[in-house]
Amino acid sequence: MLNFLGLKLFYFAIITTIIVGIIFTIKSLFIPLLIALFIAMILRPLVIFFESKGFSQTSIITSIFLSFFALVIFGFTILIPTLSEQIALFSTKVPEITIILEAKFELIQHSLETKFPSLEVSKFTKDFINTFVNNLDGSKYFSNAMSILTFSMLVPFFAFFLLKDMHLIKKTLLSYIPNRYFEISAILFYKIGTSIQLYIRGQIIDASFVGIMTGIGLSIVGFPFALIVGLVAGIGNFVPYFGPILGAIPAILIILITPEWATSSGIGMVVGVFLFVQVIETLFVYPAAVGNSVNLHPLIVVLALLIGGELAGILGMIVMIPTVAIIKVTFELLHKYMMAYRIIG
Amino acid sequence: MQVNTIWDNFFTKNNNESTIDFLKSIDIFSDLKIREIKRLERTLHKRIYKASEVIFNEGDPGAALYILKSGEVDIVIKNTSSAPIYLTKLTSGMFFGEIALFDEIPRSATVIASKECEIIALSKPDFILFSKKEPAIGMKIIMRLGKILSARLIATNKQIEELKSNNA
Numbered sequence: 044m045l046n047f048l049g050l051k052l053f054y055f056a057i058i059t060t061i062i063v064g065i066i067f068t069i070k071s072l073f074i075p076l077l078i079a080l081f082i083a084m085i086l087r088p089l090v091i092f093f094e095s096k097g098f099s100q101t102s103i104i105t106s107i108f109l110s111f112f113a114l115v116i117f118g119f120t121i122l123i124p125t126l127s128e129q130i131a132l133f134s135t136k137v138p139e140i141t142i143i144l145e146a147k148f149e150l151i152q153h154s155l156e157t158k159f160p161s162l163e164v165s166k167f168t169k170d171f172i173n174t175f176v177n178n179l180d181g182s183k184y185f186s187n188a189m190s191i192l193t194f195s196m197l198v199p200f201f202a203f204f205l206l207k208d209m210h211l212i213k214k215t216l217l218s219y220i221p222n223r224y225f226e227i228s229a230i231l232f233y234k235i236g237t238s239i240q241l242y243i244r245g246q247i248i249d250a251s252f253v254g255i256m257t258g259i260g261l262s263i264v265g266f267p268f269a270l271i272v273g274l275v276a277g278i279g280n281f282v283p284y285f286g287p288i289l290g291a292i293p294a295i296l297i298i299l300i301t302p303e304w305a306t307s308s309g310i311g312m313v314v315g316v317f318l319f320v321q322v323i324e325t326l327f328v329y330p331a332a333v334g335n336s337v338n339l340h341p342l343i344v345v346l347a348l349l350i351g352g353e354l355a356g357i358l359g360m361i362v363m364i365p366t367v368a369i370i371k372v373t374f375e376l377l378h379k380y381m382m383a384y385r386i387i388g
Numbered sequence: 389m390q391v392n393t394i395w396d397n398f399f400t401k402n403n404n405e406s407t408i409d410f411l412k413s414i415d416i417f418s419d420l421k422i423r424e425i426k427r428l429e430r431t432l433h434k435r436i437y438k439a440s441e442v443i444f445n446e447g448d449p450g451a452a453l454y455i456l457k458s459g460e461v462d463i464v465i466k467n468t469s470s471a472p473i474y475l476t477k478l479t480s481g482m483f484f485g486e487i488a489l490f491d492e493i494p495r496s497a498t499v500i501a502s503k504e505c506e507i508i509a510l511s512k513p514d515f516i517l518f519s520k521k522e523p524a525i526g527m528k529i530i531m532r533l534g535k536i537l538s539a540r541l542i543a544t545n546k547q548i549e550e551l552k553s554n555n556a
Contacts, residue, residue, distance in 0.1 A: 094521040210517075214433065222437055225509065226444060226451035229433075230492075233513030383449050 074355045075194055077362055079201030084240045085247065086206055104206050108199060129268050133293075136300055143299050227384045231376060238372045243365060245333035250280040252328045253320055257290070260316035266304065268297055276320075281361050282348065284341050287321055343367060407434075407457075407508070413481060414455055415536060419528045427522060428529075431514040437501040446498040450488025452511040456480055459505030463497050477502065486533060489515050 086107055093103040205212075213232055220228045254277020261269035276290030294313050298304045304313070339347075344364065351363025381387045411417050411425050411432075420428065434457075437443055443454060446466050458480050464472040475497060478484055484499060489512055519526025 091517070091520050095523055210431070214431075217433060222435060222441060222443070225433070225435065226448065226511070229511035229513055230449070230451045233511075233516075380449070385445075385448075 072197070074358060074362055075197040076201050077366060079198050079205055081243050081365065082198065082202040083205035083209060084236070085244055086202070087209070087240065090206060100207065104203060107206075108203060111199075129271050133268055133271055139300050140296050224386075227380050227386070231380055234376050234380075235369075235373050238376065239369050242333065242368055242372065246281060246365060248332040249324065249329055250277045252332075253277050253280040253286075253290070253324055256320045256323070257316065260320060261294075261313065264312045264316060266294070266297070266313060266316075267301060268293065272297070276317075278361060280324075281364055283339055283344050283364065285344070285348075287317070291317060339364070339368060339371065343371075404429075410457060410481075411455075411508070414483060416453075416483060416486070416529060416532050419532050420525060424522075424525045424528070428510075428518065428525060431510065431518045433509040433511065433514075435507050435509055437505045437507060439501055439503050441501045443499040443501060443505075443507065444485065444495050446496065447494045449492045450485060450495050450512070451492070452509045453483060453486045453489050453515075454499070455483045455508040455510075457506040457508055459501060459503045459507075461505060462500050462502045464500065465497050472498070486537070488512055489533070 086104075089107065090100065090103050094100055217225065217228055217232070254273050256273075257276040258270050258273020261272055266272070272290075272293045275293045276287075279289035280286045282289060294317070298310060298313065301309075303309065344367075347363045347367040348360045351359035351361070351366075353359070355362070378387075408422060408425050408429060411429065412420070412422065417425055417428070433452075437459070443461060444450075456478055460480075461478050461484070463475040463478065463484065465475060466472050485495070487493065488495075489510070492512075515526070515529075519530075
């Protein structure tokens with residue numbers, strides 16, 4: 044019995060090592076594939092809806108993708124110029140932010156070094172500022188032409204075929220499952236898929252609400268770079284617990300470099316917008332869109348952020364949170380149904 | 389045991405004519421047109437069970453309807469104090485586990501292959517998805533299943549009445 048368990052653990056360890064190895068080796072493919080899977084899962088109900096109205100699957104998927112590209116082009120012509128203008132302008136402010144940050148850190152450093160002379164605070168603060176400022180320059184995320192090309196080609200390509208042949212992939216996988224596990228596998232595929240679909244859809248609705256409302260709110264009060272702040276607040280919202288803090292970083296930096304906003308009334312207006320959006324989101328949007336289905340422990344969130352960052356930088360950090368949520372849902376359902384089918388005692 | 393290889397699933401039209409004809413002869417699908425059965429066939433799973441292999445166990449959550457294409461199965465109820473109680477034998481063309489399409493309630497009996505069987509399975513998730521995509525076909529199947537289950541209920545009620553009158 045022990046040998047059998049040992050052998051199982053040995054195989055599990057080998058398979059896990061291989062999977063992790065593959066992920067690290069082909070991480071440039073892994074992230075687009077994961078995003079494509081998310082897109083396919085979000086769009087699937089739409090395809091099913093139109094199929095029920097008598098349209099063919101291929102024509103629906105093609106139409107969805109053509110509409111998406113039309114929307115992207117429309118976005119590029121209307122929204123993106125303003126946004127990229129703001130990003131470009133923000134990038135020019137980076138040296139100014141660096142000087143201000145260095146001055147602030149020097150003050151902290153000085154007081155720390157007088158209190159704790161043995162600490163090498165100066166090296167730490169220099170490294171921190173360098174890393175932070177490097178990450179600030181938004182243009183750097185778009186500088187790698189190859190990665191943009193890979194993303195813009197691979198994500199729609201994977202998403203198209205995942206959407207079109209999802210049932211075929213599932214059917215093929217099920218055909219390899221031993222008879223004993225056929226029913227539990229069929230149920231798990233469905234339940235896990237549905238849970239993930241609802242979770243991702245909910246997160247996107249929630250993040251879009253935060254992003255759009257923050258952008259609009261800050262634009263109304265006349266805050267500079269409102270669109271960038273809204274965009275970051277929306278993306279940051281994917282990260283539980285730390286999302287609001289991450290989302291507020293650009294606003295804090297802008298206040299630091301804009302004297303007219305570094306007043307109590309200016310700060311009050313920005314805090315007011317953030318608070319208003321967060322209260323509405325916490326009380327009404329999040330419970331309705333996401334619910335309490337996936338609660339991640341703060342420690343897990345930090346670990347996921349570190350692994351995601353190691354794998355694929357900022358994008359990896361954003362994608363890793365829903366991935367961990369998916370893994371959690373999968374294990375919970377797996378455990379529930381393995382108990383129900385008496386596979387585990 | 390898998391019937392189709394990965395390449396069969398990806399590169400061949402899987403609408404096997406004999407399977408379509410076979411499905412048309414099954415009571416639950418008798419209201420469907422050939423083109424409707426062809427659509428449904430894409431969601432079905434073909435599986436092979438060896439003699440003595442358990443198809444599902446009493447008490448397991450129900451997740452699929454099974455149609456016996458070839459071979460035979462025994463339906464038994466497990467008894468903790470004595471040997472399993474044999475209920476009946478099903479042969480080619482018969483189906484079982486249909487309640488699973490409506491509810492996840494535990495299976496009321498164990499089904500064991502008494503000979504090697506070729507079985508066509510329709511899982512509940514696939515049926516739900518198929519009915520969303522093809523509501524008209526899904527409705528035909530549900531209506532047909534409703535009729536079959538009502539007929540079985542009436543027959544069971546008659547049997548109970550007969551048993552009661554015999555005991556009185």
